[in-house]
Amino acid sequence: MEGLSHIINVAKNFKGLKRKVEIGEITKILGEHEYDDAGVIEFGGLNIVVSTDGITEDLVKSDPWFAGYYSVLVNVNDVVVKGARPMGYVNVMSGTLETRRRMAEGIKAGLDKYGLKLLKGHTHPDSSYEAIDAAVVGIAKKVAKGSTARPGDLIVMALDLDGSFGVKGWVRCFDSTLRKTGTELRVMLESIVSAIEYGLVRASRDISAPGVLGSLAMLCEASSVGAEVDAGRIPRPAGTNISDWFISYPAMGFIFATDDGSLVEKLNRAGFSASVVGKFDDTKKIKVRLGSECRLFMDLSFESVFGIR
Numbered sequence: 001m002e003g004l005s006h007i008i009n010v011a012k013n014f015k016g017l018k019r020k021v022e023i024g025e026i027t028k029i030l031g032e033h034e035y036d037d038a039g040v041i042e043f044g045g046l047n048i049v050v051s052t053d054g055i056t057e058d059l060v061k062s063d064p065w066f067a068g069y070y071s072v073l074v075n076v077n078d079v080v081v082k083g084a085r086p087m088g089y090v091n092v093m094s095g096t097l098e099t100r101r102r103m104a105e106g107i108k109a110g111l112d113k114y115g116l117k118l119l120k121g122h123t124h125p126d127s128s129y130e131a132i133d134a135a136v137v138g139i140a141k142k143v144a145k146g147s148t149a150r151p152g153d154l155i156v157m158a159l160d161l162d163g164s165f166g167v168k169g170w171v172r173c174f175d176s177t178l179r180k181t182g183t184e185l186r187v188m189l190e191s192i193v194s195a196i197e198y199g200l201v202r203a204s205r206d207i208s209a210p211g212v213l214g215s216l217a218m219l220c221e222a223s224s225v226g227a228e229v230d231a232g233r234i235p236r237p238a239g240t241n242i243s244d245w246f247i248s249y250p251a252m253g254f255i256f257a258t259d260d261g262s263l264v265e266k267l268n269r270a271g272f273s274a275s276v277v278g279k280f281d282d283t284k285k286i287k288v289r290l291g292s293e294c295r296l297f298m299d300l301s302f303e304s305v306f307g308i309r
Contacts, residue, residue, distance in 0.1 A: 002243055004290040007231060008213075008297050010243040015170055017214035017305065024307030035222045035306050036146040037078040037205055038138075047143050051078035052135035056209075058169030060130045064099045066166075066173075067132050068106025073177060073251060075136035076114050077206045080189045081254050082145070083196035084138030088119040095130030103132050113182040144196045149203035149223035149257035151282040155216070158267040158274035159207070159235045160188065160252035171209055172248045174237065184271070191270030192254065200263040207253030210305070212246045216255055217286055217298050217305045223257075226300065228287040229278035242290075 011017070027033045038051035053074045060067040076086045089111060093100050100123060111118055116136065163176025177185055195201055205219040212234060220227050236245040252272070256263060257280055267274035278289075284300040298305075 002241055004231070004288065004293045004295050007243045007246065007290070008288060008295055011211055011213045011246040012297060014211055014214065014247040016209040016211055016247065016249075017217070020210055020214070020218070020305050021307035024304065027306070027308065034145065034147050035218065036082070038082045038084070040082065040140070040143050047084065047140040049079045049082050049084035049138045049140050049143065050135060051075045052133070053078065054131065054133040056169060056171055057129070057131065059171060060095070060099070060103070060132055062169055064095075064102035064130070065106035068103035069110045070106075070173075071132045071134035072107060072110025072114060072116065072136070074208070075134055076116070076189070077252070077254075079136050079138035080192055081204045081206045082138075082140060083143050083193055084140035085193055086114060086116055086136050086138040088117045088137045089134060090120045091132060091134040092122045092124070093132050094124035094127040097125070099130050100125070113177070113185060115182060115186065140193075142197050144201045144204040146203055146205040146219050147222040149219060149225050149280045151225055151280055153202050153257040153259055153280045154261065154276050155227060155229060155278040155280060156256040156258055156263055156267075156274060157207075157212070157234055157277050158254045158256070158272040159250050160271065161235060161237050161273045162271070163237075163251060165248070172244075173251065174248050175251045177251045188252065188270045188272060191267055191272070195263055195266055200260045200266065201256050201258055203257040205255050207250055207255060209249055211248065212253070213286070213288065213297055214305065217300070219255055219257070220280070220284070220286055221300050221305050223280070224284065225280045226283035226285040226287070227278055227280050228289060228294070231288050231290045233275050233277045235273035235275055
């Protein structure tokens with residue numbers, strides 16, 4: 001069995017988490033930011049939810065098709081976890097003709113699977129690099145933010161464990177979407193949107209490149225709270241070490257703050273492996289428990305995921 005100190009050390013020194021500190025230097029210039037998965041504009045009684053993400057360079061180089069497909073997936077997750085039904089997609093592609101063709105094929109597969117409309121694209125055919133950056137727009141009746149978790153709220157993690165690992169560079173993807181139909185995926189994502197609309201979710205964030213604990217730390221910092229989680233209760237694939245899982249990117253992984261235990265049952269019925277894994281508190285410390293041992297992962301009183309100190 002892995003030691004808790006090792007698990008925390010691996011998670012805290014993971015590139016996917018440490019690189020987030022660069023955000024603070026940019027937001028100092030651009031102004032105040034909520035550090036959320038997506039932005040929201042209220043217009044005509046609707047909430048227009050927009051997310052943008054770029055795919056890491058090594059993934060683009062190693063598998064342009066997968067990079068194109070994931071440029072859809074990661075942005076869909078970001079708007080869904082805010083309570084929005086994704087509607088449209090835009091992108092900017094750079095690279096050689098062959099790379100761009102393969103990225104486009106992956107994008108088309110993603111658009112078809114998630115039922116999205118291509119709104120606009122831009123191509124850099126003469127760039128000295130290869131990249132895919134994209135955005136998704138969704139519409140929400142009710143929005144769950146990543147800055148509204150409160151002390152005493154339950155921490156619920158929901159992951160789709162019906163998948164497999166693929167090594168695609170430093171981001172170790174656990175994909176559970178390629179083998180599913182679009183209908184199956186939309187049923188799972190609709191369970192999140194409807195849970196938010198029913199008021200079962202206080203705050204939310206998807207599990208992204210910083211990993212399980214890193215993503216939880218982002219939610220905690222944005223909400224000015226602490227948390228204690230039980231590493232053994234966090235859903236993970238059979239045969240996978242906790243330390244490996246904590247630095248993986250699950251294609252369908254989400255964190256919720258809730259005061260309603262029925263959220264777990266709702267998400268499990270939709271196909272997720274969901275569990276209450278801990279509670280938020282007022283300490284600003286993120287602590288991890290494993291068996292009888294408990295150790296500090298991060299103290300947000302003097303540390304910052306986003307580099308805003």
